[in-house]
Amino acid sequence: MNKNRYIQSYCRITNNVIILNGKEVFRESSEDIKSFLKTVYKNFEIKYSKFFKMDNLSKLAFLGAELLLTDENKSSNIALVFSNAASSLDTDRKHQESINDIENYFPSPAIFVYTLPNIGIGEISIRHQLKSENAFFIFEKYNAAFHHTYENSLIQMNKANSVLAGWVNVDKNTCDAFLYLVSKKGKIEHTTENLIKLYNN
Amino acid sequence: MQQSYITYHHIISSLGFDSKSNFEQLKKSKSGIKKYQRENGDEYYSSIIDKEKVDKLFSEIGTIDKYTTLEKMMLLSVNAILKKSNLNIGDRTGLILATTKGNVDVLSTKSKFYKDKSRSYLFELGSQISSFFNFKSKAIVVSNACVSGILAVAVADRLIKSKMYDDVVIVSGDLVTEFILSGFTSFQAISSTPCKPFSKNRRGITIGEAVASVLVSSTKKESAVEVIGTASCNDANHISGPSRTGEGLYLAVESALKEAQVLIDDVDYISAHGTATNFNDEMEAIAFSRLGMSEIPLNSLKGYYGHTLGASGLLETIIGIESLNQNTLIASHGFDELGVSKSINVIKSTTKKPLNIFLKTASGFGGCNTAVLFKKVINK
Numbered sequence A: 001m002n003k004n005r006y007i008q009s010y011c012r013i014t015n016n017v018i019i020l021n022g023k024e025v026f027r028e029s030s031e032d033i034k035s036f037l038k039t040v041y042k043n044f045e046i047k048y049s050k051f052f053k054m055d056n057l058s059k060l061a062f063l064g065a066e067l068l069l070t071d072e073n074k075s076s077n078i079a080l081v082f083s084n085a086a087s088s089l090d091t092d093r094k095h096q097e098s099i100n101d102i103e104n105y106f107p108s109p110a111i112f113v114y115t116l117p118n119i120g121i122g123e124i125s126i127r128h129q130l131k132s133e134n135a136f137f138i139f140e141k142y143n144a145a146f147h148h149t150y151e152n153s154l155i156q157m158n159k160a161n162s163v164l165a166g167w168v169n170v171d172k173n174t175c176d177a178f179l180y181l182v183s184k185k186g187k188i189e190h191t192t193e194n195l196i197k198l199y200n201n
Numbered sequence B: 001m002q003q004s005y006i007t008y009h010h011i012i013s014s015l016g017f018d019s020k021s022n023f024e025q026l027k028k029s030k031s032g033i034k035k036y037q038r039e040n041g042d043e044y045y046s047s048i049i050d051k052e053k054v055d056k057l058f059s060e061i062g063t064i065d066k067y068t069t070l071e072k073m074m075l076l077s078v079n080a081i082l083k084k085s086n087l088n089i090g091d092r093t094g095l096i097l098a099t100t101k102g103n104v105d106v107l108s109t110k111s112k113f114y115k116d117k118s119r120s121y122l123f124e125l126g127s128q129i130s131s132f133f134n135f136k137s138k139a140i141v142v143s144n145a146c147v148s149g150i151l152a153v154a155v156a157d158r159l160i161k162s163k164m165y166d167d168v169v170i171v172s173g174d175l176v177t178e179f180i181l182s183g184f185t186s187f188q189a190i191s192s193t194p195c196k197p198f199s200k201n202r203r204g205i206t207i208g209e210a211v212a213s214v215l216v217s218s219t220k221k222e223s224a225v226e227v228i229g230t231a232s233c234n235d236a237n238h239i240s241g242p243s244r245t246g247e248g249l250y251l252a253v254e255s256a257l258k259e260a261q262v263l264i265d266d267v268d269y270i271s272a273h274g275t276a277t278n279f280n281d282e283m284e285a286i287a288f289s290r291l292g293m294s295e296i297p298l299n300s301l302k303g304y305y306g307h308t309l310g311a312s313g314l315l316e317t318i319i320g321i322e323s324l325n326q327n328t329l330i331a332s333h334g335f336d337e338l339g340v341s342k343s344i345n346v347i348k349s350t351t352k353k354p355l356n357i358f359l360k361t362a363s364g365f366g367g368c369n370t371a372v373l374f375k376k377v378i379n380k
Helices: A033-043 A051-054 A056-068 A089-097 A119-128 A145-158 A192-200 B020-026 B051-058 B070-085 B120-131 B145-161 B177-185 B245-259 B278-290 B308-326
Strands: A006-014 A019-021 A023-027 A079-083 A136-139 A160-173 A174-183 B004-012 B034-037 B043-047 B091-097 B138-140 B165-172 B209-219 B225-234 B268-273 B297-299 B357-364 B370-378
Touching: A006 A056, A006 A192, A019 B120, A033 A056, A033 B308, A051 A119, A056 A089, A056 A119, A056 A160, A056 A174, A056 B004, A056 B138, A079 A119, A079 A145, A089 A160, A119 A136, A119 B034, A136 B120, A136 B225, A145 A160, A145 A192, A145 B145, A160 B177, A174 A192, A174 B370, B004 B020, B004 B070, B004 B145, B004 B165, B004 B297, B020 B209, B020 B308, B043 B225, B051 B278, B070 B209, B091 B120, B091 B145, B120 B165, B138 B145, B145 B165, B145 B225, B145 B357, B165 B308, B209 B308, B209 B370, B225 B245, B225 B297, B245 B278, B268 B308, B278 B357, B308 B370
Parallel strands: A079 A136, A079 A160, B091 B138, B091 B165, B268 B297, B268 B357
Antiparallel strands: A006 A019, A006 A174, A019 A023, A136 B138, A160 A174, B004 B209, B004 B225, B034 B043, B165 B209, B225 B370, B357 B370
8 A cells, every 4th residue: 555655854942852764853942932043044044034924834834845855855735634623723813813892902913813723834935936836734642543544645646746734733832733745755654653653652 | 556536525505505596596696695794884895695594593403602603504414315325434534624714703892702711723623523423533634825725635536545434524615704804805805796707807705604525435336426637736936926827726736637537628617716806816727728728618616606715616516416407507606708818618608518528726825736537537
């Protein structure tokens, strides 16, 4: 079923640590996610001014993609399949706060646009010019079996050559990302068991 | 490869509490859009569901106070699908829930569910539906802006083709909330009159609400439609505005046609997105023109329902299925004079015509575009 399909590379980003292909590549304790994500951006010498307009969820997804979509990893037609538990609630709460009081009512389009979980997919698509299949799903926890099936189906049905996929969650000042690139190259087989193992590592 | 079919469907909207009555209203050119008032007194146009009727109907299957407004409507709709289809929920039955904002109204201090901090999470909305009917697996929630409802059909088709499920129930829904109205108003995207998709005098979106459900099955039956091609492509251009060249929509339709192995001439009808914003309608006209689809009869159903966000793709798919079954092209409500730069064939009056294949498209924030092709099942 998953003949010749591999997890070519993967990364794990939690509140203060980044692990890339099994190795710790960054550690920094920051007061909040916003400053942590900014330090990551600086540390990896990323140059992309639009980054600073993004909400924390989009920033997290964007940084994960930056680490994985290197020139040597990039192929044509990379699909994007992400999921999380909190959708865009972190930003939804901010928009709601701005409209709770009719006497003090200040909704902002710059915030409202980020009240969708798939905006990060749009940001990555723009950055890497991916005019490809994309979908955002919500689960209580990372659902490796579903991800495995859906990622496979995209490649099997010739909808994509490779898939950048995984979990990207921001909620109440915590962040948790597990992103990986599924392709025909690599050493780790793309199986549900391996996805669970890498997520829990 | 395993084929998939839409065998049953159901709608709750301002125009009725089942698919049949909705389609009858459209045939009579009846729009569900009316004038309402915001909390601050501002008037706006919208298409809103009768909540007293929702509670009355829901009291026959559950306890009214235990569920949010959206949950009650979704439960009613899934209940109708399960009853009509006699579906036996087993290990091979999946549930997909498609929504843009789900229970976002509970974030407001005015909501009686405000203190229930779990209720705003979309997986919790999924759990409320799956546990009510004892689905064996957890709901798969699709939340991909305004393509959610139609993308869910593509996902169901792919999961059936992957042999994960034999049957998938999809329920999609979104509400008109202060959250949404305030956001789109801040974008200056809301029309001061009922929306007029593809018209010269269009002034923006009318927001609406709806719940729509379908059963996608690996077993076909009479009056079903087959899902023959699906695709979803990003514009890679802008997060809150459509591409000027319609690139993502163009690529999505092209990919769906390729999978379906049908020619452009085989497509009898296009159910477009048509939100009635300047940029969206122009983008669609450019994409369809580039695809060589300018002559194919096309409508937007937003003039009847408004833009029902994540529900719109599935709601409009169901109307398309009824169009095929009744060989009837529905007029694009609110349309007068063509107001896009490329020629497209907007349906001006409801007419009878033999129909076999239709294309449903949707586009949304984040640059997403989805296209799905459906074909009538003719065997008896």
